[in-house]
Amino acid sequence: MRTSRVIAAPRELLYAAWTDPGQLVIWWGPHGFTNTFHRFELKPEGLWEFTMHGPNGMDFNNTCVFKRIEAHIHLEFDHLKEMHFYKAMVTFSEVDGGTRIDWIMRFDTAEELAPIRVFIERANEENLDRLHALLRAQRSTVVIPGSTRDNPQPAT
Numbered sequence: 001m002r003t004s005r006v007i008a009a010p011r012e013l014l015y016a017a018w019t020d021p022g023q024l025v026i027w028w029g030p031h032g033f034t035n036t037f038h039r040f041e042l043k044p045e046g047l048w049e050f051t052m053h054g055p056n057g058m059d060f061n062n063t064c065v066f067k068r069i070e071a072h073i074h075l076e077f078d079h080l081k082e083m084h085f086y087k088a089m090v091t092f093s094e095v096d097g098g099t100r101i102d103w104i105m106r107f108d109t110a111e112e113l114a115p116i117r118v119f120i121e122r123a124n125e126e127n128l129d130r131l132h133a134l135l136r137a138q139r140s141t142v143v144i145p146g147s148t149r150d151n152p153q154p155a156t
Helices: 011-019 021-027 110-139
Strands: 002-007 034-040 047-053 059-070 074-079 086-095 098-106
Touching: 002 110, 011 021, 011 074, 011 086, 011 098, 011 110, 021 034, 021 110, 098 110
Parallel strands: none
Antiparallel strands: 002 098, 034 047, 047 059, 059 074, 074 086, 086 098
């Protein structure tokens, strides 16, 4: 299953949003979800353990293992949840107007994907909506010299 989008931002910023837990915790998950990260070891065989908190109050524990990391180019991890196991491959490519994200989720069989395909398609689009919103917010605020870091002002 593939989700792709071009976002008007440098590749380095998009890669950082996927690999910096302080940013990732903000945008990961469909609309209405929040996250608690328990462990985030960005290295081959490193663990990413987190709980997604759904808008309905349900919690979803997740464990991923990073497999391949190429700074600013490629990120690969295995999502180890039973009945929801997949291999994720995310590629960041420079294109006119920004960066193209290609996010592939490979399930072992089509039968495993079938019951959740519609949900995953929508959820991945919402993930990228939230990522895009985070990057827009980062670009639209600047710190005015002489102001405090806690008081960013809108860019003019």
